[in-house]
Amino acid sequence: MELTGAEIAIRCLQEEGVEYVFGYPGGAVLFIYDALFNQDKVKHILVRHEQAAVHAADGYARSTEKVGVALVTSGPGATNAVTGIATAYMDSIPLVIISGQVPTSYIGEDAFQEVDTVGITRPCVKHNFLVKDIKELATTLKKAFHLAKSGRPGPVLVDIPKDVSTQKVEFSYPAAVDIRSYHPALHGDIDQLKLAAQLLLQARRPMIYSGGGVVLSGASKQLTDLAHLLNFPVTNTLMGLGGYPASDKQFLGMLGMHGTYEANLAMQNCDVLLAVGARFDDRVIGNVEHFCQVPRKIIHIDIDPSSIAKRVKVDVPIVGDVAHVLGDLLAILHGTKQQSEAAALAAWWQQIDAWRGRNSLAYRNSDEVIKPQFVVETLHRITGGDAFVTSDVGQHQMWAAQYYKFNQPRRWINSGGLGTMGFGLPAAMGVQLAHPDATVACITGEGSIQMNIQELSTCKQFRLPIKIVALNNRYLGMVRQWQEFFHGNRYSESYMDALPDFVKLAEAYGHIGMRIEKPSDVEPALKEAFARKHDLVFLDFKTDQTENVYPMVPGGKGLSEVILAEDL
Amino acid sequence: MRHIISLLMENEAGALSRVSGLFSARGYNIESLTVAPTEDPTMSRMTIVTSGSDEVIEQINKQLNKLIEVVSVMDMNEGDHLERELMLVKVRAVGEAREEMKRMADIFRGRIIDVTENSYTIELTGTGSKLDSFLQAIDSGLIMETVRTGACGIGRGDRILKL
Numbered sequence: 141m142e143l144t145g146a147e148i149a150i151r152c153l154q155e156e157g158v159e160y161v162f163g164y165p166g167g168a169v170l171f172i173y174d175a176l177f178n179q180d181k182v183k184h185i186l187v188r189h190e191q192a193a194v195h196a197a198d199g200y201a202r203s204t205e206k207v208g209v210a211l212v213t214s215g216p217g218a219t220n221a222v223t224g225i226a227t228a229y230m231d232s233i234p235l236v237i238i239s240g241q242v243p244t245s246y247i248g249e250d251a252f253q254e255v256d257t258v259g260i261t262r263p264c265v266k267h268n269f270l271v272k273d274i275k276e277l278a279t280t281l282k283k284a285f286h287l288a289k290s291g292r293p294g295p296v297l298v299d300i301p302k303d304v305s306t307q308k309v310e311f312s313y314p315a316a317v318d319i320r321s322y323h324p325a326l327h328g329d330i331d332q333l334k335l336a337a338q339l340l341l342q343a344r345r346p347m348i349y350s351g352g353g354v355v356l357s358g359a360s361k362q363l364t365d366l367a368h369l370l371n372f373p374v375t376n377t378l379m380g381l382g383g384y385p386a387s388d389k390q391f392l393g394m395l396g397m398h399g400t401y402e403a404n405l406a407m408q409n410c411d412v413l414l415a416v417g418a419r420f421d422d423r424v425i426g427n428v429e430h431f432c433q434v435p436r437k438i439i440h441i442d443i444d445p446s447s448i449a450k451r452v453k454v455d456v457p458i459v460g461d462v463a464h465v466l467g468d469l470l471a472i473l474h475g476t477k478q479q480s481e482a483a484a485l486a487a488w489w490q491q492i493d494a495w496r497g498r499n500s501l502a503y504r505n506s507d508e509v510i511k512p513q514f515v516v517e518t519l520h521r522i523t524g525g526d527a528f529v530t531s532d533v534g535q536h537q538m539w540a541a542q543y544y545k546f547n548q549p550r551r552w553i554n555s556g557g558l559g560t561m562g563f564g565l566p567a568a569m570g571v572q573l574a575h576p577d578a579t580v581a582c583i584t585g586e587g588s589i590q591m592n593i594q595e596l597s598t599c600k601q602f603r604l605p606i607k608i609v610a611l612n613n614r615y616l617g618m619v620r621q622w623q624e625f626f627h628g629n630r631y632s633e634s635y636m637d638a639l640p641d642f643v644k645l646a647e648a649y650g651h652i653g654m655r656i657e658k659p660s661d662v663e664p665a666l667k668e669a670f671a672r673k674h675d676l677v678f679l680d681f682k683t684d685q686t687e688n689v690y691p692m693v694p695g696g697k698g699l700s701e702v703i704l705a706e707d708l
Numbered sequence: 709m710r711h712i713i714s715l716l717m718e719n720e721a722g723a724l725s726r727v728s729g730l731f732s733a734r735g736y737n738i739e740s741l742t743v744a745p746t747e748d749p750t751m752s753r754m755t756i757v758t759s760g761s762d763e764v765i766e767q768i769n770k771q772l773n774k775l776i777e778v779v780s781v782m783d784m785n786e787g788d789h790l791e792r793e794l795m796l797v798k799v800r801a802v803g804e805a806r807e808e809m810k811r812m813a814d815i816f817r818g819r820i821i822d823v824t825e826n827s828y829t830i831e832l833t834g835t836g837s838k839l840d841s842f843l844q845a846i847d848s849g850l851i852m853e854t855v856r857t858g859a860c861g862i863g864r865g866d867r868i869l870k871l
């Protein structure tokens with residue numbers, strides 16, 4: 141049967157089993173929206189800004205194992221989507237973004253709402269396509285989904301000119317596509333795996349450092365089994381939280397700039413490091429030279445060869461899907477008679493426990509003023525540690541990462557790589573739609589929430605009972621913290637005067653707002669809010685203005701050059 | 709160190725800008741870049757001359773391989789290879805210099821492919837350094853114009869870059 145390009149686009153989404161498309165209509169996608177209108181398999185979520193469409197699709201993808209889909213129009217629709225696309229790209233999130241384009245005959249003529257979308261997005265997508273021939277449309281969309289979710293996942297954009305969406309062609313959706321230049325490895329090299337197993341068994345001060353790759357690959361069980369089998373300590377990156385259960389006694393917490401003392405010191409002082417689905421980025425290992433001063437053997441498992449040996453020299457590189465590689469590694473370890481270095485390990489754990497004794501996440505609670513850490517701890521307690529938590533970017537993000545102990549993967553949803561303020565609320569919309577009965581909290585600040593506050597309207601339209609936990613300290617807190625530490629307390633433009641009344645604002649959008657000013661009200665307010673299963677509640681916590689995130693490894697310093705709260 | 713990297717990629721619009729964009733985005737050097745379709749019209753072959761430490765060259769190879777449209781990458785410097793570049797030089801050729809210029813072209817195995825009363829256009833093929841030597845050997849005041857293709861490279865013997 142002959143279908144129009146617009147109908148084909150929607151049929152492809154149906155064939156891929158897409159539940160939700162997050163989008164915003166406009167001139168170049170009118171025919172696609174018309175095709176959307178005439179069916180009910182794919183549900184459309186109308187956002188209030190295209191950036192939010194992509195973040196919502198992103199939140200949906202992060203909290204499931206599915207591909208998130210966004211639909212935007214040409215020109216400003218596409219440019220508004222760019223921040224969302226770059227966010228997903230940095231964190232390797234599988235998305236397909238369909239953008240409208242001006243008709244092919246207008247391309248290059250500076251037509252109304254024309255922009256070189258493929259050119260603009262090229263550096264922040266895994267791949268992109270401009271479909272100029274209707275006959276290529278179905279195959280291109282199939283390729284887009286295949287590329288987005290396979291290998292190292294990422295966003296893929298398909299730009300569809302308006303005339304292509306009106307032309308007709310016989311529709312058939314390919315069951316599979318083969319891209320001759322693209323065959324990501326699944327299994328690691330067996331010799332390298334054996335070498336890795338040997339190194340692990342000989343280790344005297346081992347450390348497992350795991351990142352977002354474990355979450356994306358669904359390798360939490362393999363990772364946990366491996367750590368338990370060997371009795372090795374484990375740390376997670378910001379992106380890897382939940383990939384290893386936080387309540388496990390072998391877990392040392394998050395590492396990096398705001399990581400725990402024990403995680404950073406174990407990372408710095410280990411003799412064998414197993415890096416799994418992580419990429420040694422600057423916020424994780426700090427100064428490369430400082431990190432490399434200590435001789436250690438590094439085994440690095442990653443699906444993307446270019447992540448290996450990018451910043452740090454590696455002794456045993458293993459390219460493959462983390463779940464597969466860890467599974468194979470476990471099989472080798474189960475099959476060997478060689479024992480691990482039990483005595484050395486016991487001494488290493490003793491050392492780690494001494495570092496743990498510093499209790500680097502301790503903070504001084506107060507009866508007068510609400511401490512942000514206390515809000516997150518209380519949130520963790522009253523949600524049973526089982527909520528989906530999205531966050532924005534800044535101090536609140538770090539406190540959420542430090543004090544909400546994630547025991548499961550895909551529960552912690554944040555913009556780690558790009559650090560996008562405004563991510564939290566729209567991401568929470570995608571999470572709530574994917575898990576309609578689950579508890580979803582968006583931990584945010586009064587700065588970040590205002591970057592996509594308009595989505596409160598979307599939440600109303602689609603009845604999304606998100607709980608917004610705003611840690612409102614009347615400062616762009618992380619900026620203020622750096623200004624305090626490194627810029628002589630000159631708080632240049634980090635104070636926000638004239639904040640809105642968030643309670644009234646929430647009410648104006650048809651939601652419930654609560655203002656909490658006393659520490660003793662924190663728990664009752666959270667309980668009340670989370671008891672409201674069907675309402676969005678905006679909790680505006682007036683928190684301590686001067687609180688800083690500790691521990692802190694200042695930028696450019698090494699992991700052991702850490703500032704602890706107790707030092708001050 | 710200077711490296712010649714050859715790659716095969718899909719002959720599609722935008723593929724070239726993916727490669728050049730990668731180099732600028734990640735701060736890699738490009739000394740020269742040449743590209744043309746191969747005997748298989750669906751594929752282009754590109755030769756990039758770049759320089760960097762071993763670590764940088766390794767990253768360049770990996771990042772190129774990561775591009776979806778790149779089919780195959782080979783670092784020519786990892787084995788025996790041949791390198792050639794074509795240069796056209798327009799020189800002033802009057803009086804005594806006219807004869808001297810012809811002699812120099814002969815010594816460098818160049819060919820004079822265009823002649824006017826006052827000028828020669830010389831075609832010269834060789835490695836980049838041979839072309840450089842020619843330019844240094846002649847009187848620089850006589851050079852009116854030069855154009856170079858940038859290097860292309862091919863492996864010796866059984867070293868073959870194919871799909």
